[in-house]
Amino acid sequence: MMAEFVILGAAIGVSNIALVSFVIYLALVVLLAWLSSRAAPSGGFVSEYFLGSRNLGVCAFALTFAATSASGGSFMGFPALIYTHGWVLALWIAGYMIVPIVAMGLLGKRLNQISRRGDAVTIPEVLGQRFESPIAGIVGTLLIVIFIFYYLLAQFKAGSEILISLLSEVSHFQTAVQWTASITTSIWFLEGTEPDYVLCLTVFSAAVIFYVVYGGFRAVVWTDVMQGIIMFGGVVVMLVLALYFTGGLAKANQKLAQYKPPAFGTAKLTPPKNFTEEAIPRGTWLETEDGQLVRTARRVEIDSAEINSAEILMLRTEIEQEAVNPQLIRRDIQVEILERDPYAYGADIEGVYLRPPGPDPAKAGGFLALGMAFSFFVFWPFGGAGQPSNMVRLMAFRDTKTLRMSIITVAIYFSVIYFSLVVIFCCAKVLIPGMEVNPDRIMPEMAVQSTTMAGVPWLAGILLAAPFAAVMSSVDSFLLVVSSSLVRDIYQRYINPTAEESQLKKVTYAGTITIGLLATVAALYPPRYLQDIIVIASAGLAASFLVPMAFALYWRRATAAGIVSGMIVGCLTHFILTFVVSGGSLLGLQPFVWDVLFSALAVYGVSLLTKPPHEEVIRRYFDVD
Template sequence: MNFLSDTTNSLPLVLAAEGSNAALVSFLIYTAAVFVLAALSNRLLKSKSFLSEYFLGSRGLGVWAFALTFAATSSSGGSFTGFPSKIYTHGWILALWIGSYMVVPICTMGLIGKRLNQVARRSGSITVPDVIRDRFHSQMLGLMAVSLIVFFMSINLVAQFKAGSLILQTLLDGVTVFESTAGSLANAVSGIPYLNSAESPEYLLCLLVFGIAVILYTTYGGFHAVVWTDVMQGIVMVIGVIIMLPLAISQSGGLEHTTKLMAKMTPPRISAEDEGGITLTLDKPREELLRIDAGTWITDKPIPDSNVPLLFRVTRATQIPAGETTVNEVKVLQLTTLDDIERILARRESEEFLEGVRVSNIDLKAYAYGEEGTQQGTYVVGPGPSPSSSSGFLPLSLAISFFFMWAISGTGQPANMVRLMAFRDTKTLQRSICTVAIYYTLIYFPLVLIFCCARVLLPGMEGDPDSIMPKMAVLLTDNIQMGWLAGLLVAAPFAAVMSTVDSFLLLISSAWVRDVYQRNLNPEASERTIKLLSYLVTFVVGTAAMIVAINPPKFLQDIIVYVGSGLAASFLAPIVYGLYWRRVNAAGAMGAMLGGFSVHLAMYVTGFFVNGSFFKPYQLFNFDPIIIGLSVSFISGFVVTKLTAPPSDELVHKYFYTTKAKS
């Protein structure tokens, strides 16, 4: 059996051999289940306090519901799209990069879980800004918290919509009904400039389907719909990973074989974003326009004094007009590992190759760390190859930074805090810590193994690494002639994105409805008004994010890192101080929040001017902005608190004593 079949240009049909629409059927069943859960959740809203039930589930989550909704929310689209792309691009070092995620439950749930739940119950808080506003008795601080949550979550929401749409596109690629519907949609929007500028009609259709589905079930069902679907999605995620692991290991020849091949690998040479590439010259002009799609392979004779054939893969689609023979600066990557080149050339008939063409004017750049031919083994040892950093992907200082990024900054995520406000009792929290730790172990370590194997099974994917997860799922199942199983495997990353999107939607809508409207504009608003406004805001926010995602950002994992670290730098210090330090006051909490946010943002803005990209931040002392942001946040909060008056005794007694002090 040939385990290295065609998956590179356009994904193989999920059930091409049988001509089945099993992938579409799987998706429809999955979507139907989500709406059933939303309908059941909506019934609960009719018998309980709307706000508490819609945004917190009446604080009654048990062990499995609490653990899986917490885990599924944290395991976002980045876990199944951005993280696999990082593993594929940088190799085994990603085990260290993600290793601290196993202690996230202890840090996040153990550090603030019980105390935050107590404070939220004592103050009657429903949202994170609620807790901050009531704990510090400051309307301005509450509004500041709302502003930061809406700012960060809105950015992340757009990225998650993109991830969900790309995954769904992979799942449905080749399904007849899907292809014909996408074609009809393309004709329908051809006269609408913004819609017509989407990546492709297939992407636009998937975005609409995914967006409408997740917006409707979140709007209709509220928190319980999110929790129950998170439980289902959490189960789907772990099953998908457990199935992929043995398939990947066996089809790549075993871990020992895979590691030996990776030890010989050198990173590809790549085209610069602004200039460079290769010149293609056709042997003879074509009568029709020639479109060269991304993913197409191009080969030529070896250069003098070398026995290594030239093998390129197109990373950006281009075209040669009818009657012409030459196109310049075609964006490509060039494979530099002989084993990879030989594997691709050996299955030339099943790959998409551009024939009858010559290559010249090769202007490509090597990786900044792991340069071609000089550093074999960079995929199996630290700090890992890097296209942009001369010190590698994960030098020691950044390894320390990412321990804090995953283990510590997760504690400062408002989406996680909302879960911590909703569990039933202390025993639920204690058991959930262990459950989530085991769950993360079953997810992240297998992903490292699977996508190291992907380097052997799917060479040359650095040009489109965010699609490696769904492409790998389709490849593994096609190779064992069980294409229908791809629906389940691709549902794992799809479920991860859905569970994150619905949580973010509720977080943003609760910020607007509860923290802006009810707490500041109309404290006497009726429950009916709040209910209608909650539905409306959830729907509008989701729709707005979906519209922006029509022309989405390119760097999913970089956005997730920016948002996660920014939220932690803004919220962790004021929350920890507020829960455990009696002396802290509103001024100190505001200093911590603004200090962390400002310094973190400044390092990213500086990166834009120094490194040419907002998502390549300036690293002071080679530390990630999360370390600097958290340090400044805690220090500034402490200093400002000490320089200002202490909080009132009444406020301290309310949150730090079980009974009121005697007069």
């Protein structure tokens, strides 16, 4: 019976009614942006637009913090890792359960107090005022722009991929794709792009830029509240469906224990003589003469009677092959396997998906060694504390009671979300085989198949709104952080210090639109690995800001030179260990651990070697109740 459900789910696809439910979600986003702009108090544009007048209550503060932290990595990249490596991801993400305790508790109260005393609305402005140093503010602004722009590329890719999954079966979308294709071929910088991706990227970018520009921080918070609820509800519903269609967690694990990691390789493909197609799409199921199922790992261009180097993925267990819909298997193309490239770890280990270190195609020691597990347990909570987008929210809550209640709320929220995701996508490994060819698509594919199998395809639109909400809630926050840094810390401070509110408003709108458009153009050629990009960018931000901000808030003796040194050393250490050191780790530890260590040494050492800050500054920030 389960096989029939899987076949049905794979064959039907997303219906138009799923699109309707998704459009309703987008309409609510626009409506909230409009309502938030109407609700904004008059006067004080900068503080209102970038911080919502510093008056967030528990519900708004907790959900905007949670929604911003749970980005496209949480709902696209993280599920891809679970699907690829198994239950070990529960250990990998375990530190996220204490993110609110560390990220909100470590800096929250002091940062809120310090920012209010100087009426600062950006992180570079806090650092610049705290040390009376323009250099600290400028360096902070540059680091924010570099890393967050890098982060935006992955988020824009995730949002576009979700839209493609939602719209792929809609006839009007296919018509729009054909129209887009006719345009992209005539524009030089769009050559080589996929027209469906370009179209969805344009729609996604326009939606996010519109409501950020129109409503500012208050719109972002209001939409984050709605999106936080959708993310939570979507995960819970998908958990129920995943457990139902696998027969429960015990049965899912029984099947998963029989799975062996697939093998990648190459094959010679021979299409029939009357073959008229220009290419074989990525993800096409094929069958060898002896009955082994393989799947194309990349698009295969048909330029001769035989293709001798097609990249493929091979299933290695009978139980996985039985789960593939026979109607999706193309038998008109002859397949001869030329090379097999098994996983470096776990290729023939029984139950490898159920225990650490988890299978890995490249690492001989497995996906998550003990040292890296410890590193990620440290990285998630302290890395979250070092994100400027999270720090901005810490500047906007109403009072200490709000902070305490929000810590509890977000801790519960994250615990439910992330443990549920591990269960869902271990089940997805059982229900949907062969997604290693494009693992970043497993979240939308699981949403489509599970709802279709349940006979409620309209629900796919709502479930797809969950990862889409995660992406949008991060992108809007990052756009606002970058635009606020440029407008407040560059334009208002150095270009036009006497700018009036009306001028600041125009520059802010123009800056946000420009940044959004630049990110859209850059995302036309997106990074290949979504989660890797997100980890690198978020770790880079935390390496640059966590230790300097902590010293700025709690150590009287910290100096501007020490803080600037800490930001630069943390950033450089991160780049060296990530891109120069083999394997991206030193002594088996995640680069972030070393980033923080060297950043702390730089802040402490340089501060002691330079002139202490003025007593007036110390009294202003440390001796006032």
